[in-house]
Amino acid sequence: MGSTVRLALPRDAEAIRAIHNHYVEQSTIMFDMVARTAEAQLVWLEAHVGGYAAVVCEDETGTVVGFGSLSKYRQRSAYNVTVEDSVYVAPGRTGAGTGRLLLAELVELARAHGFHSIIARITGDNEPSVRLHNWAGFDLVGREREVGRKHRHWLDVVVMQRMLNDAATGPVEGPPGRDADPGT
Numbered sequence: 001m002g003s004t005v006r007l008a009l010p011r012d013a014e015a016i017r018a019i020h021n022h023y024v025e026q027s028t029i030m031f032d033m034v035a036r037t038a039e040a041q042l043v044w045l046e047a048h049v050g051g052y053a054a055v056v057c058e059d060e061t062g063t064v065v066g067f068g069s070l071s072k073y074r075q076r077s078a079y080n081v082t083v084e085d086s087v088y089v090a091p092g093r094t095g096a097g098t099g100r101l102l103l104a105e106l107v108e109l110a111r112a113h114g115f116h117s118i119i120a121r122i123t124g125d126n127e128p129s130v131r132l133h134n135w136a137g138f139d140l141v142g143r144e145r146e147v148g149r150k151h152r153h154w155l156d157v158v159v160m161q162r163m164l165n166d167a168a169t170g171p172v173e174g175p176p177g178r179d180a181d182p183g184t
């Protein structure tokens with residue numbers, strides 16, 4: 001039996017955290033600067049349920065070799081038809097199809113929860129992630145120039161998007177209420 005993808009559980013917290021913190025500390029592909037604590041990881045997992053799912057990929061020995069998630073794209077209610085994906089494969093386990101398994105599952109989960117499109121925001125020079133998203137049917141829709149700085153490098157963000165259905169609106173319009181995000 002090969003690798004399998006399933007919804008993340010509380011017992012996956014430390015495996016997810018180890019992968020997350022590796023890329024926080026060792027790379028510019030993540031814009032976070034500070035490693036995630038064990039407590040913050042549990043909070044993150046509790047928040048990633050339902051349409052904002054977290055998934056893990058286990059190899060044949062049951063070792064978690066990658067994780068992915070769907071997150072709120074923006075706070076303002078009208079953006080609720082859109083979701084943002086993230087995929088991270090453990091160092092040393094990349095290039096073996098794990099990213100594809102994770103992203104394919106996230107696309108299906110997003111579709112099943114009625115989202116209209118998925119956005120990926122990728123550091124400009126992250127060729128593996130751009131290729132992964134190309135494979136999954138995402139198109140390049142924009143480039144934000146030097147919007148980040150980490151490890152003494154200016155960071156572009158490329159934005160890729162996959163539409164999920166032809167409906168004008170999805171069933172996930174947010175409740176009326178105050179908009180929390182001062183952005184657009």
Ligand SMILES: CC(C)(COP(=O)(O)OP(=O)(O)OC[C@H]1O[C@@H](n2cnc3c(N)ncnc32)[C@H](O)[C@@H]1OP(=O)(O)O)[C@@H](O)C(=O)NCCC(=O)NCCS
Nearest residue numbers: 029087088089094095096097098099100128129131132135
């Ligand atoms: C990006 C990432 C998720 C891809 O997952 P993966 O398991 O390594 O990739 P897969 O084996 O499923 O292959 C998917 C695509 O990535 C490409 N790829 C994987 N590793 C690569 C590398 N080192 N260099 C170039 N392309 C690479 C594959 O060739 C394939 O593209 P193709 O269909 O054009 O051949 C993974 O490499 C990773 O976690 N990288 C570090 C974290 C990261 O960048 N996450 C994304 C943040 S937006």
